Each structure stands twice: as C-alpha cells, then as structure tokens.
Amino acid sequence: MERFMNENLNRTIGASQETDLGLRNFMLGTYRYMAAAMAVTAGVAYFGGQAIQANPQLMGLLRSPFLLLGFVIAIPVLFGAVGRKLPTMSLGGVLTFLFGFAAFMGVFMSAVSVFVPGMVIAKIFFMTVAMFGALSLFGYSTNRNLSTFVKYAFAAFLGYVVISVLGMFFPALRPTGPLDIIINVIALGAIAMITAWETQMLKRVYYGSAGNPAMMKKMSAYGAASLLLAFVNMFQILMSLFGRE
Numbered sequence: 001m002e003r004f005m006n007e008n009l010n011r012t013i014g015a016s017q018e019t020d021l022g023l024r025n026f027m028l029g030t031y032r033y034m035a036a037a038m039a040v041t042a043g044v045a046y047f048g049g050q051a052i053q054a055n056p057q058l059m060g061l062l063r064s065p066f067l068l069l070g071f072v073i074a075i076p077v078l079f080g081a082v083g084r085k086l087p088t089m090s091l092g093g094v095l096t097f098l099f100g101f102a103a104f105m106g107v108f109m110s111a112v113s114v115f116v117p118g119m120v121i122a123k124i125f126f127m128t129v130a131m132f133g134a135l136s137l138f139g140y141s142t143n144r145n146l147s148t149f150v151k152y153a154f155a156a157f158l159g160y161v162v163i164s165v166l167g168m169f170f171p172a173l174r175p176t177g178p179l180d181i182i183i184n185v186i187a188l189g190a191i192a193m194i195t196a197w198e199t200q201m202l203k204r205v206y207y208g209s210a211g212n213p214a215m216m217k218k219m220s221a222y223g224a225a226s227l228l229l230a231f232v233n234m235f236q237i238l239m240s241l242f243g244r245e
Contacts, residue, residue, distance in 0.1 A: 026206045026216060027140065033095075033224035034231070037102035041232070044106025049113030059111065065168035071108065072161055075229070086218055094221040101225050105232050116243055124243050128235040135192050136227075139199030146197040153193035157233075160187035181241065188237045195230045198223070 052058045082089070082097050112121060139146065160183060167174030175183050202223045209215040 022210060023203065023206050026220060027202065029217070030202060030220045030223045030227070033098060033221050034227050037098050037224055037228050038231070040099050040102040041106040041109060041228070044103045045109035045113050048107055048110030052110055052114050059114070063111070063168075065165065068168050069165055072165060079226070082222065086222060087215065089218060091214070091217050091221065094218045098221050098225045098228075102228060105228065109232070112239065116239070120243050124235060124239050127238055127242065128231060131192070131238070132195060132231050132234060135195040136199045139196035140203065142196070142200070146193065146200050150193055150197040153190040153197070156186055156190040157194065160184075160190065184237050184240050188234070188241070191230060191233050191237060195227070195234065198226055198230060 078097075078101070082094070086094065163173075163175065163183060174180075202219075205219045205223065206216065209219060
C-alpha cells in the first residue's frame, strides 16, 4: 500500500513538473514573439519618423481625428475576427497578423520619434519595461481571479479612449493641467490591471489547450499581439505623464 501511494505521489509530482515546464516554455515563447513584434514596431516608428521629417505633410495625416477614430474601431474588430478564426487559421496566418499589427502600431508611433528626444524615449521605454514586467509577474503568480476587477479597468480605459478621441475632434474638450494628469493616472491604473489579467488569461489558455501543440503556438502568437497592444498603451500614457521636458 505504501509503495502504491509513493508511486502515485511520484507520478503526480512528475506531471506537475512537466506542466510547469510546459507553461514556462509557453510563456517564454509568447514573450519572444512579443519582443520580435516590438522590434518591428520600433523599426517602423523610426523609419516612419524619418519619412515625416522628409515630408512634413504626413504629420497632418497621422494627426487626423478620423484616422484615430478608425484606428480605435479597427483594433477590437481585428482582434475579434482573428480570435474567432484562430482554430482554423495556420500559424503563418497568425504570425502575419502579429507582425502586421506591430507594423501598424509603428506607423502611429512615428510622431514620437520625431518630436521627442531620444533620451526621453529611452527613459520612458525602460520605465514601461519595468512596469510591464512587474505586472506580468504579478498576473502570472497571483492566485486571485483578476476577472472580477478587469471589467472596471476596461470601462475606465474605454472612458480614457473616448476622452482622447473627443479631444481630437473638439480641442476645447481636451483635458489640461491637473485634470489631464488625473485622467492619465486612472488610465495607467486601468492598463496595469488589464496587463496583469492578460498574463493570467494566457496561463488559462495554456491549460485549456495543453493537449493541442498547434493551437498553443497560435495562441502564443495571438497573446503576444494582445500584450504588445497593452505595452504600447502603457508607453503612451507614461509618455504623457513623464515625457514632457
């Protein structure tokens, strides 16, 4: 009997270790995809900035409120469409979505490389990396279900987006001074919660598709796109708060 219990215990421990190793590899793969996508975003932003300097009229196009509105609408539609088709898509198709989305984000980040000094960009970037890493670690390690709180975070962030879009169409409605700082701090708290929740959801995705390696790879790339969006949003908010000289 004792021998039987020991064998069962050893099998349980072995399965747990195998699961933990698989989860770690899944998460590391997701972050590798994200890092590669970030490199694409940075490259497109840099060369886009060079194009703007050579053709200043491009800045007017990038700052068009209609373009911003289209961008805001396109993101959830695009993510929703790819998410629904994920089971039937190839890994190549999902990677095309990831890197295409990364390039798209780079276009909208082009203005930053033109008007913000490189040292300021580097400072805010490393601030974002530190904050993002801490939040991802929290989401990965916490046992508390963050879904209870994230609905409020999404509502707060949606409010921030609406205010930003309205400010583009009606400059008189654009928050200034202390109100602008308060709104950005609320938005930063919201994106922080969303980032931690997305990391927690990736763990659930892994356990839900652990028996399907092909699906896990596609979910890893799709999750990297979602994390990239959170990172860029966090970077932009931190730039609004601390990027002013």
